[in-house]
Amino acid sequence: MSTLQMTAPCIFGLESVLAGELRRMGAENVQAENGRVFFEGGQDILIRANLHTRTAERILLVLGRFRATSFEELFDAAYALPWEDYIGRQDAFPVKGWSLESALHSIPDCQRIIKKAVAKRLGNAYRIGWLEETGAVHQIRFAIHKNEVLLTLDTSGAGLHKRGYRQNSMEAPIKETLAAGILDLAHVKAEDTLCDPMCGSGTFLIEGVYRALQIAPGLRRRFSVEHWGWVPRAVVQSERERALSMIRRDAPFRAYGFDLDPEAVALTEANLKKAGVSGRVRVQKADISRFSPEQMTAVVCNPPYGERLLDLEQAQMLCRRMGEVFTAGESRYYIINPLERFEELFGRKADKRRKLYNGTLLCYLFMYFSEKRR
Ligand SMILES: C[S@@+](CC[C@H](N)C(=O)[O-])C[C@H]1O[C@@H](n2cnc3c(N)ncnc32)[C@H](O)[C@@H]1O
Known part of the structure; x- marks a missing residue:
């Protein structure tokens, strides 16, 4: 070859x-x-x-x-x-x-x-x-x-972020490829219990299951190159079979999603179903103020930035609230946010921060490790 x-x-x-x-x-x-x-x-x-x-x-x-x-x-x-x-x-x-x-x-x-x-x-x-x-x-x-x-x-055709599970979307969903990158930086594993307390349309939750169970994100769609004819059908077939054989159905992974908005909860449930991963995730309507990290090993979160959703003051208030409920302990936290003063609002300095673009907006991924890792 x-x-x-x-x-x-x-x-x-x-x-x-x-x-x-x-x-x-x-x-x-x-x-x-x-x-x-x-x-x-x-x-x-x-x-x-x-x-x-x-x-x-x-x-x-x-x-x-x-x-x-x-x-x-x-x-x-x-x-x-x-x-x-x-x-x-x-x-x-x-x-x-x-x-x-x-x-x-x-x-x-x-x-x-x-x-x-x-x-x-x-x-x-x-x-x-x-x-x-x-x-x-x-x-x-x-x-x-x-x-x-x-x-x-x-060779792809439609962008690879189009996994085929998200037909319905809310106002500010995170792109699937960005969510998957954050989960990689958070080292989400098969043994983790993942939580997104502001889950919106459920992207982190679905990408989390896909990652933990090693489900190839492209299995539900086709690529341009498959219509071109110069890659033998047998190669495509054997790669699709290989991808199916890699899925770890025995992984103990579980995930929880919460959102204040009942429409977001319903949307997440519909998307989980489309993605074929409903059995791994529980979703509930809840305010971030009532969040408890107990049992959650990894928490990922894309709060409103005060641009498309909420105003800046409300968005800053949410950062403060997160700081109160995301308590130091067994859990690790990964929050993507554009605010330079996020750490000040949150109340703790991040163990690590990394520049990431959410669309054209420069953001930071603020990473707080678990006590064990620190
Ligand atoms: C930027 S969106 C999250 C998008 C999500 N990552 C996705 O991929 O669809 C922020 C979400 O936070 C929710 N939210 C806002 N205030 C909240 C609060 N106080 N408690 C819980 N959820 C809240 C909004 O309803 C919205 O769905």
Whole structure:
């Protein structure tokens, strides 16, 4: 099996988490950069990465990486790549991407030039003057940063945060990939009892069960590469069977979710059902003021920030309340929040804090370890 070069974009701050995930699943030459991780492997790793990574936004096949400061350079380098190895004579190949701090800054122009170069290459390879583009979609993605161009094919299709369990969403849900990254940083294990006392739509709870029971988050969905035809069906089948055989149904893991809003409680219950993990989680309407960490080994929480939900004063009040009820002891706490003065409001200095982006908003993950670990 020949080696493929791949890259996976991720949320800023989760690069090392994603690199760890990829290494553990057998990817080679794993290298983290700002907002993405490069890696290598065969077709099995390509399918495995799509099925199993919890923090990757998508899995991209790297076609080329080169410097370009003019449209001629961009066209020539894009034309020189073996697009026909992946894109069939009838396939569709839309182009999208971004450019930052580069001479080639016009996105529509870059799109047009890359499209032209690939079309010319495919036309020559297939000896046809007109490309129908009625077949499987091969989304080309470009990323240009400081004049370095990365050209890729998107093997995932819909972003990997779309696990297929959350059709209903509330106003400020945390992205599945960010929730999974926080659970990784919290070292949530099969033996843990997890709690999210402001569970919203239940993302932490579902991702927690998936992680603890080793349920691959991509098992309930398909990926673009499965429609392309060049990865044999047997490879996809064997990777899906491998993923199913890894599930640890014997794990003692349990989770509890609370929320003040009865609609959030109902939504979490509906999402748990869709995700097939209702049996592991109990959800109840409750105010954070009444929270007790007894029996909870890991507590994760994404309180309202005072932007979309509540005003700033109410949000700050909640941080104070959390500080009162999240008492030091057996439990460990992981709270994501944008407030610089969170620790002051909470009343204790975090054992560790880490920058993480929630969408475009710079946040911190405040980590409080259990007494035992401190
Ligand atoms: C940002 S949302 C959490 C989103 C959640 N992580 C998700 O993925 O859907 C904050 C949640 O806190 C809840 N909340 C606000 N004040 C609360 C309180 N005093 N006690 C418990 N829950 C509260 C809100 O109803 C809302 O569902």
